[in-house]
Amino acid sequence: MQTKLATSVGITLDRFIKKKQNDFAFASGELSQLLRDIALAGKIIHREVNRAGLLNIGGAYGTENVQGEEQQKLDVIANIRFIRALKNGGEVCAIVSEEDDEILDLNNKDGRYIVSMDPLDGSSNIDVNVSIGTIFSIFRRVSPVGSKVTNEDVLQKGSEQVAAGYLLYGSSTMLVYTTGRGVNGFTYDPSLGEFFLSHADMKIPEDGKIYSINEGSYRSLEPKVQQYIENCKDKKYTARYIGSLVADFHRNLLKGGIYIYPSTDKAPNGKLRLNYECNALAMICEQAGGLATDGKNRILDIQPESLHQRVPFYTGSKKMVEEAMK
Numbered sequence: 001m002q003t004k005l006a007t008s009v010g011i012t013l014d015r016f017i018k019k020k021q022n023d024f025a026f027a028s029g030e031l032s033q034l035l036r037d038i039a040l041a042g043k044i045i046h047r048e049v050n051r052a053g054l055l056n057i058g059g060a061y062g063t064e065n066v067q068g069e070e071q072q073k074l075d076v077i078a079n080i081r082f083i084r085a086l087k088n089g090g091e092v093c094a095i096v097s098e099e100d101d102e103i104l105d106l107n108n109k110d111g112r113y114i115v116s117m118d119p120l121d122g123s124s125n126i127d128v129n130v131s132i133g134t135i136f137s138i139f140r141r142v143s144p145v146g147s148k149v150t151n152e153d154v155l156q157k158g159s160e161q162v163a164a165g166y167l168l169y170g171s172s173t174m175l176v177y178t179t180g181r182g183v184n185g186f187t188y189d190p191s192l193g194e195f196f197l198s199h200a201d202m203k204i205p206e207d208g209k210i211y212s213i214n215e216g217s218y219r220s221l222e223p224k225v226q227q228y229i230e231n232c233k234d235k236k237y238t239a240r241y242i243g244s245l246v247a248d249f250h251r252n253l254l255k256g257g258i259y260i261y262p263s264t265d266k267a268p269n270g271k272l273r274l275n276y277e278c279n280a281l282a283m284i285c286e287q288a289g290g291l292a293t294d295g296k297n298r299i300l301d302i303q304p305e306s307l308h309q310r311v312p313f314y315t316g317s318k319k320m321v322e323e324a325m326k
């Protein structure tokens with residue numbers, strides 16, 4: 001693992017943000033505050049996830065989201081908690097969420113930022129106590145402050161992200177993010193209520209031996225993808241698939257590997273959403289020295305056309321993604 005483990009646990013997220021603030025071109029403290037708001041929402045979801053079984057907040061909520069997916073109670077709870085934290089924080093003018101059909105315009109005339117988010121990633125794993133996460137992308141609005149939020153504001157290329165990251169609710173809860181100057185990981189200590197820098201300057205190994213793909217759809221995969229999987233098997237690589245994108249991505253980020261959600265019969269454009277799943281992880285992966293494509297194009301160069309658009313997703317160690325692209 002090519003990551004400098006922070007030697008002292010004394011570096012809290014808050015202190016780290018303050019230290020790094022001056023690295024940021026628009027250093028007015030707004031983005032720093034927004035990152036703190038996201039961390040706060042993450043602490044609340046950590047608590048909800050940990051006691052989901054006790055509070056009977058597992059299971060279906062009884063509604064479907066715009067993608068026709070059954071919403072889990074925790075999908076809805078996480079969505080409400082993040083929206084509330086971002087609203088109260090005051091830095092955000094609009095939110096794009098997996099759980100909401102339309103743009104959530106917060107009518108915050110001072111807000112300069114747009115957040116695209118997957119409040120709860122890995123919903124199929126909520127009730128079985130397997131790691132789940134939250135994914136977020138942060139953009140600066142392009143329309144004048146105070147004016148009505150436009151499609152142009154929320155449909156920006158991933159290369160325009162000013163920050164991106166994820167929370168992982170696993171054996172420990174972590175926040176991993178980038179502002180375009182490297183990737184850092186923080187581990188939450190619930191007894192102190194603080195995130196501490198635990199993975200400084202994260203770098204994904206250039207090559208790896210782990211491949212993550214849902215082989216259940218093997219028969220409906222394109223021949224070249226089938227060929228790539230066969231190559232992995234010939235090389236005796238290890239297959240690992242948790243079924244929570246954040247968790248599969250995080251493992252590969254630390255150990256090296258490739259995560260693939262290609263186009264299939266069931267999902268001709270893939271399953272994962274460009275605006276609030278792929279863009280954020282693509283920025284993290286590239287900042288850590290890896291690659292992220294849709295099979296042909298760099299994810300961060302794709303111009304979004306709709307809020308919930310899906311793209312095939314190939315991301316991970318540079319050599320493995322290059323190999324898969326061949």
Ligand SMILES: O=P(O)(O)OC[C@H]1O[C@](O)(COP(=O)(O)O)[C@@H](O)[C@@H]1O
Pocket residue numbers: 069098118120121122123124214243244245246271
């Ligand atoms: O069950 P499948 O088809 O392998 O899909 C699993 C993928 O779907 C997801 O659950 C989609 O995300 P959501 O749970 O946020 O809808 C990813 O986390 C995961 O990688």
Ligand SMILES: [Mg+2]
Pocket residue numbers: 118120121122245277
């Ligand atoms: Mg998701």
Ligand SMILES: [Mg+2]
Pocket residue numbers: 075098118119120121122123
């Ligand atoms: Mg989700």
